[in-house]
Amino acid sequence: MRYFAQRLVFYVFTAWAAVTINFFVPRLTPGNPVDSLIAEYQGQISTQAVHSLTVLFGLDKQQGIFQQYISYLGQLARGDLGISFHSFPTPVSSVLAQSLPWTVCLVGVATVLSFAIGTLLGVIVGWRRGSLADMLMPITTFFASIPYFWLALLAIAAFTGVGSFLPSAGGYDPGLVPGWNGAFVASALKHSLLPAATIIVTSVAGWLMGMRNMVVTVSSEDYVTVAHAKGLSERRVMLGYAARNAMLPSVSGFGMALGLVVGGTFLVEYVFSYPGVGLELVSAIGQKDYPLMQGIFLVITLSVLAANFLADLAYMALDPRTRREG
Amino acid sequence: MxxxxxxxxxxxxxxxxxxxxxxxxxxxxxxxxxxxxxxxxxxxxxxxxxxxxxxxxxxxxxxxxxxxxxxxxxxxxxxxxxxxxxxxxxxxxxxxxxxxxxxxxxxxxxxxTSIVFQAAMNALNPVDKISAQLTDVIKAHRPDLDRAARIARARELLGLVGIPADRLDSYPHQLSGGMRQRVMIGMALALExxxxxxxxxxxxxxxxxxxxxxxxxxxxxxxxxxxxxxxxxxxxxxxxxxxxxxxxxxxxxxxxxxxxxxxxxxxxxxxxxxxxxxxxxxxxxxxxxxxxxxxxxxxxxxxxxxxxxxxxxxxxxxxxxxxxxxxxxxxxxxxxxxxxxxxxxxxxxxxxxxxxxx
CATH class of the missing domain: 3.40.50.300 (P-loop containing nucleotide triphosphate hydrolases)
Incomplete structure (x- = not known):
């Protein structure tokens, strides 16, 4: 329990540091939001509007930096991440609320599936090393070595087009209104099949290889020999003794991979024009939409932290040696 | 030859x-x-x-x-x-x-035929409790025994090698080298x-x-x-x-x-x-x-x-x-x-x- 508390304190501290950096970085850059917005809407904003914008952004109050910091923390606590320049005056939080679920569902589910499939195959390949199952290794590694965007483009070329079941772009049928109804969910699922499949195909090799190697290593441990000598069933030895110990390093890796779900896969969304956070970030960068970029970075940082925290918890549950009584 | x-x-x-x-x-x-x-x-x-x-x-x-x-x-x-x-x-x-x-x-x-291995440090599965490792072998060979009987047997085995029964809930890393080796000996005798x-x-x-x-x-x-x-x-x-x-x-x-x-x-x-x-x-x-x-x-x-x-x-x-x-x-x-x-x-x-x- 003490270990748990230590980790929690560590993560809270890191989150605070991330939030603070997020506050200071834009204030270190030259210019102010009003100038940026004017630059964004060149010639479309009248001079009278400049003043009202200054008031809107709260730049007329002449607060000290510390007061600004306090009110920034207060805003964050209310979930207020500022106003997007590009889709002015939509708040950044609503932009994120629209795109985040898409990314989390698509990439999150694909990452979990990839981990599950790769780990399971890794156990089998490692356990039956030297058999035909070894063939899986070069095959999956081949797919992992293809640059992702290239594979995705090939997949679009091969599997989509006129008359194909699979759509080539988007998150759902443009004719539908997002909502919790059968038609929309079915359409969203259909649109996610190809991106999810390409993610899995390119990432499964890493899990497979890591797990296989660990299973091979663990198989020569004494406790696995003891388990054999005890006359336990092959299945029990493989899962309860070999795989159970071999998967510990993979769990840490999985935590990291989950953390990168939000930030690390804009390529997927870009190629498939998928309405997620990655695509949002790319367009925010293109349009110099600083508040949106800031919001996305904050979300990425926090999700990495949250995922790592979850991985820590999982590791504690799986490996009794990391639990410290105290 | x-x-x-x-x-x-x-x-x-x-x-x-x-x-x-x-x-x-x-x-x-x-x-x-x-x-x-x-x-x-x-x-x-x-x-x-x-x-x-x-x-x-x-x-x-x-x-x-x-x-x-x-x-x-x-x-x-x-x-x-x-x-x-x-x-x-x-x-x-x-x-x-x-x-x-x-x-x-x-x-x-x-x-x-049971075996006591060289390095007791590594002969016990690090992620399972002692009780689980003593009972899984009993379960595999004596399916007629229920859970309570298996635990009772595990308790008895630890007693044989002079380890207090409350150690059943310990993990291998919580035992000393000598204790681990005694657990292994107890385990080796589980099925007589x-x-x-x-x-x-x-x-x-x-x-x-x-x-x-x-x-x-x-x-x-x-x-x-x-x-x-x-x-x-x-x-x-x-x-x-x-x-x-x-x-x-x-x-x-x-x-x-x-x-x-x-x-x-x-x-x-x-x-x-x-x-x-x-x-x-x-x-x-x-x-x-x-x-x-x-x-x-x-x-x-x-x-x-x-x-x-x-x-x-x-x-x-x-x-x-x-x-x-x-x-x-x-x-x-x-x-x-x-x-x-x-x-x-x-x-x-x-x-x-x-x-x-x-």
């Missing part, structure tokens, strides 16, 4: 007492041309209630022999030839261990097997702990009456603990005799060297001497007697011919089996009277 001829006819009175009969067992690592023979042509009989010590330097093949006879060899190890016959005490048919199918082997393991193979069970422990473990083990052996194959490089331990000792060198048994005889009067120069390479626990002080040279590489064993390059007494035939394991002063077929009740055998040209037979 075998000079040793097996002859079941010469077995005497204690054929009914034999628990395990190994004959002509050879173990290779790898197959085909590049195979390396780690154990060659070993014949041993383990009798009921007896402690058979197996001694030798690292790489002499003693552990490989134990893994070979329990079919636990990890690839590329393979049993090249020989038989291992287990005689169940209940009057049923002898079992050919090497011919058992998977299911039969699973039933045989631990129920008849008739044979316990101990592969250097005390090597990783300090001397005090070694004593404790052996005391526990001796007590349990008197009570439960099982036979032991005790593998170690520590001949001093065997002299005290074993009834009979077989000395291995280069994958062969070079001498086999009752423990007291080996201690008082080792015949093979290698046994003699081993005995003089450690201080005696009791008795007068004497000078220690090592054996010059290092153990042979099993990929290229010396010709003839594998020990001859290091042997202080090597003479003419040693480099040419492999000496036969036989009663001292005799040679030839049949002599080895004379090793029954108290007799001894040695594979050395010094103790072979008729050298022309080979």
């Amino acid at each position: 075998t000079l040793h001829v097996d002859e079941p006819a010469a077995q005497h009175a204690d054929a009914d007492e034999a628990v395990l009969r190994i004959s002509g067992l050879s173990v290779d690592y790898g197959v085909g041309e590049r195979a390396v023979r780690a154990v060659s042509d070993v014949s041993l009989t383990l009798r009921r209630g007896e402690v058979l010590g197996l001694a030798g330097e690292s790489g002499s093949g003693k552990s490989t022999l134990a893994y070979g006879l329990t079919r636990l060899l990890a690839p590329p190890g393979v049993v090249a030839c020989g038989t291992v016959i287990y005689h169940p005490g209940d009057g049923s048919e002898p079992v050919d261990v090497l011919a058992l199918d998977h299911a039969g082997l699973r039933r045989f393991r631990w129920a008849q 097997p008739r044979i316990v193979i101990m592969d250097e069970p005390t090597t990783a422990l300090d001397v005090v702990m070694q004593r404790q473990i052996l005391a526990v083990f001796t007590r349990l052996r008197k009570r439960l009456d099982f036979s032991v194959v005790f593998i170690t490089h520590d001949l001093s331990l065997l002299v005290e603990f074993a009834d009979r000792i077989a000395i291995m060198y280069g994958g062969r048994i070079v001498e086999e005799a009752p423990a007291a005889q080996i201690y008082r009067d080792p015949l093979h120069p290698y046994s003699d060297g081993l005995l003089h390479s450690f201080p005696a626990l009791r008795g007068p002080r004497r000078e220690l001497a090592g054996i010059p040279g290092s153990p042979p590489d099993p990929r290229s064993l010396p010709s003839g007697c594998a020990f001859h390059p290091r042997c202080p007494k090597a003479f003419d035939p040693c480099a040419r011919e492999v000496p036969i394991l036989g009663a001292p002063g005799e040679a030839g077929p049949g002599a080895a089996q004379g090793a029954g009740g108290g007799a001894r055998s040695v594979a050395c040209w010094l103790h072979t009277s008729d050298r022309s037979t080979a």
Whole structure:
């Protein structure tokens, strides 16, 4: 329990540091939001509007930096991440609320599936090393070595087009209104099949290889020999003794991979024009939409932290040696 | 390549007492041309209630022999030839261990032959509680017992080896090395097997702990009456603990005799060297001497007697011919089996009277 508390304190501290950096970085850059917005809407904003914008952004109050910091923390606590320049005056939080679920569902589910499939195959390949199952290794590694965007483009070329079941772009049928109804969910699922499949195909090799190697290593441990000598069933030895110990390093890796779900896969969304956070970030960068970029970075940082925290918890549950009584 | 001829006819009175009969067992690592023979042509009989010590330097093949006879060899190890016959005490048919199918082997393991491994540190699964590791083997072999009965048995086993029952909920890393080894001994006795193979069970422990473990083990052996194959490089331990000792060198048994005889009067120069390479626990002080040279590489064993390059007494035939394991002063077929009740055998040209037979 003490270990748990230590980790929690560590993560809270890191989150605070991330939030603070997020506050200071834009204030270190030259210019102010009003100038940026004017630059964004060149010639479309009248001079009278400049003043009202200054008031809107709260730049007329002449607060000290510390007061600004306090009110920034207060805003964050209310979930207020500022106003997007590009889709002015939509708040950044609503932009994120629209795109985040898409990314989390698509990439999150694909990452979990990839981990599950790769780990399971890794156990089998490692356990039956030297058999035909070894063939899986070069095959999956081949797919992992293809640059992702290239594979995705090939997949679009091969599997989509006129008359194909699979759509080539988007998150759902443009004719539908997002909502919790059968038609929309079915359409969203259909649109996610190809991106999810390409993610899995390119990432499964890493899990497979890591797990296989660990299973091979663990198989020569004494406790696995003891388990054999005890006359336990092959299945029990493989899962309860070999795989159970071999998967510990993979769990840490999985935590990291989950953390990168939000930030690390804009390529997927870009190629498939998928309405997620990655695509949002790319367009925010293109349009110099600083508040949106800031919001996305904050979300990425926090999700990495949250995922790592979850991985820590999982590791504690799986490996009794990391639990410290105290 | 075998000079040793097996002859079941010469077995005497204690054929009914034999628990395990190994004959002509050879173990290779790898197959085909590049195979390396780690154990060659070993014949041993383990009798009921007896402690058979197996001694030798690292790489002499003693552990490989134990893994070979329990079919636990990890690839590329393979049993090249020989038989291992287990005689169940209940009057049923002898079992050919090497011919058992998977299911039969699973039933045989631990129920008849259990093993205590060298490094207790690694022999317990680090992520499971002691209770889970003691009960899973009971569950696998005794499906009739329910959970409460299994836990009760696990509790009893810990009691046998002198560990408080509340340790059932501990993980292996929470136990000391000695405790872990005692848990392993308790685990080995879970199904009351008739044979316990101990592969250097005390090597990783300090001397005090070694004593404790052996005391526990001796007590349990008197009570439960099982036979032991005790593998170690520590001949001093065997002299005290074993009834009979077989000395291995280069994958062969070079001498086999009752423990007291080996201690008082080792015949093979290698046994003699081993005995003089450690201080005696009791008795007068004497000078220690090592054996010059290092153990042979099993990929290229010396010709003839594998020990001859290091042997202080090597003479003419040693480099040419492999000496036969036989009663001292005799040679030839049949002599080895004379090793029954108290007799001894040695594979050395010094103790072979008729050298022309080979």
